[in-house]
Structure formats: structure tokens, C-alpha cells
Amino acid sequence: MGTGRAKQFLKLRDRPLLALTLETLQNCDQVDAIILVVPETDVAFCRDHIVHQYGMDKVINIVPGGARRQDSVRIGVKATAGNYDLLLIHDGVRPLITVELVERLIQAALKHRAVIAALPAKETVKEVNSENVVVGTYDRKRVWLVQTPQIFRYQDIMTAHEKALAEGWDEATDDSLLVEKTGITVTVVEGSDRNIKVTTPFDLEVARNLLAANPE
DSSP states (O other): OOSSSOGGGSEETTEEHHHHHHHHHHTOTTOOOEEEEEOGGGHHHHIIIIITTTTOTTEEEEEEOOSSHHHHHHHHHHHTTTOOSEEEEOOTTOTTOOHHHHHHHHHHHTTSSEEEEEEEOSSOOEEEOTTSOEEEEOOGGGOEEEEEEEEEEHHHHHHHHHHHHHHTOOOOSSHHHHHHHTTOOOEEEEOOTTOOOOOSHHHHHHHHHHHHHOOO
16 A cells, blocks of 8 residues: 555544444344454554444454464454354455345355355456466356455364365465365355455545445
């Protein structure tokens, strides 16, 4: 972002991105508890200036993450201690998630073993090699762009992450890939165009415009 601050703490609607994300999960009746995984240096700040300040009483634990996203998710999953059958994993920098989307995913997860939010590709997707030469073209009708939330059974996602750690699966870009590698079928639920991941200044501006146009 070039701001000198972690992107999850940048402001949207006068609140940190992370606070907006948590607010939606807090307001979803079907979410029982939240475990927040953040860099170790941010644990106290998140506790005092996000969780306590904004009344996020569903947050039952704030744990320090690992070197990679993959490590942080594994730590978060382990921190649930198997007390919840269904685990919903979501990126803190997707602040425009809605209760409606969360509820649709949870309902789907009651029928399917693993579910993820995703959008059908609107443009043609090419595969290129290390020299940016096209080596393949995918059928756009079969390509979906993956988002979070993603929902898994506790034992399935815990086993997948333990196996990934033991066998060195280091290239997983999301959790569903790890689950797929254990042979479990993953079902797609259509996500939302608003559910953007804020990683660049442009994304932040888009999020601000989306909130201004439709604050709900």
C-alpha cells in the first residue's frame, strides 16, 4: 500500500478495514465465535482498538499468526481446539462481505462437505510460462475466481493443513487447494462482485466508492 501501515488497519467509513470485516461476522446470527489471527506485534492493538473498541464480543481469541498465510490459517484452525464442526475462513481485508453471503455459504456447507465463494470469470484466462509466453488458454465457462469465505469441517481442514506442513505443500494460494489435495470435493457458491480483497491503493478507492454508493 505504501502507507507505512498494515492494510487491514487502513480506514474505511472511519473504521479500520478489519473492524468492518469483523462487524459483518459479528452481526451474522449463524456465526457463533470468531478467532482473529494477526501478526504478533498487532495482537494488543487489535484487542484494545478493534475488538474492545467496537464491541466485537464474538471474538473469543486473538492469536499471533505465522510467516505465511498458510501458517496463520493452520494456527487459527488449531486454536478452535475442535470445538466447532464448521469453520469459516475469511480474509480480514475483504471488508465488504455481507451477512447474506455468509449465510448462503453456511447453508451450502450444511449440504456439502466443503464450500467456497467464487465468481465466474468474465474475461479469457491464459496460462503463461516464465517468459510470459502463452502456453494455454482455459475455457472461460469452466473458470471461477476464488474468494473467501471458505467453509470446511474442522477435521478436514485440520488434516489438510497438517498434511501440507508434513509434506511441504508450500504453493497453496488458498485453503481449498489443500483440501482438494486430500481428495475432498469442494463446491462453489457464487460470491459477490463487492467482496473485493483490498491489496492496492486502487482497491481501497474502489471499496470507498462501493460503500458510498451502497452503504448497507
